[in-house]
Amino acid sequence: MASPETGVAQTGVDETGTDAPFRQQVVQTACDLLILLLERDEPVTEDMRLMDELMVSSLLGLELLLRLEEQLDIQIDVELMDQDQITTVGDLATFVASHSRSF
């Protein structure tokens, strides 16, 4: 079954409606992209805080979203994003997995 929001096959939808396998794909892609964008030598993990720990600015955050859209072939509902509720890489992945649709 395809989610009307994510447009991807749902094989592991959790109680919040988030597609777990897709969310994990977003986590991995976001971590890889952050290593690239931040020019980091160390790995980036799901529990890392975007602003306080990784020093991701608003602008860099938008670039991250844009690259996620391109790599995952999705469109993210950025207008629905509440930045106060997105602290970690994992929070971002949860939002993207539940507020995006495939092209």
Add this chain to the structure above:
Amino acid sequence: MTALDSVAAYQPTSRRTVEELAGPLGLSEMEVKLFRRFHGLREICIDPDTSLTELLLNAAAGLDLRGRQHRVRYVLWARAFPTVVPFPGNPLHEVCQALGLGHALAFTLTQQSCASALQAIDLAGRLLAADTHADPDDEPLALVFTGEKAFTRDAQVLPGMSLFSEGASACLVSATGSRDRLLAYACSQRGEFDPAGGGTPERFQSEYRPLLAQVISRALAQAGIALADLALILPHNVNLVTWQRMCRLIGFPQERVLLDNIAGNGHVFCADAFLNYQTARERGLLADGDRYLVATVGAGHGATFAAMVFQH
């Protein structure tokens, strides 16, 4: 009570797309995509053949000044940039001469960058309120201009945030008018964002929306109304995503923020509020008695966050 008696705005018809600007402005492919996808910027107005003086006169042409020139005591020009022409040129004086306003006290405000327009409206109202006049039919007026050319790269792009567009506005202000009455003005000048004092773009970006929300809240409190009482918000046209997020932050429906001019006009320095006002009037978005809010941010050496509440 300070009021806007009439408002006119002008933008050149000559336009350039974000893609056309990429080369001259040195924008990366990613920056172009960001401007398009998230910032909602499609094109800007820029006309190298139109002078600053012509920009202001084109805006003033939308006002009916005939027979009222003698009532105009002050002419204010709100700008983002302190210096716009080589000495001894002075477009404002040229405009005053052309409009028969050589008698008026004319000066420029730039200290609050793109927020200077609201400061100019407030100042014009206070200057007029302090004036005396014997004949009620000769109530003094102030003419407030905005208008800017995007001469240099710094004047054309706010990196990662916005693209500037050329345009101008002219607004007749009175101390006691009834057309668009100023109910409240809140302003917060934040010197800590000045890079010379250690301010960083990251800090500015992270505090931008909360600080703008604060002045909006202060303006509403001064006006004695709630956010839900606003018929419309006329924003500065910095970009789309900033206002989408502002709406979520303050809990205001995005449909009641006039964002349609961002894509095709870009950020027109101090003139956004007046261009958006003109659009709101043309579309019949303001009914008699409606309260609306104008909000803007001026950034440069420090930042100014400002908001005004009007009743139409």
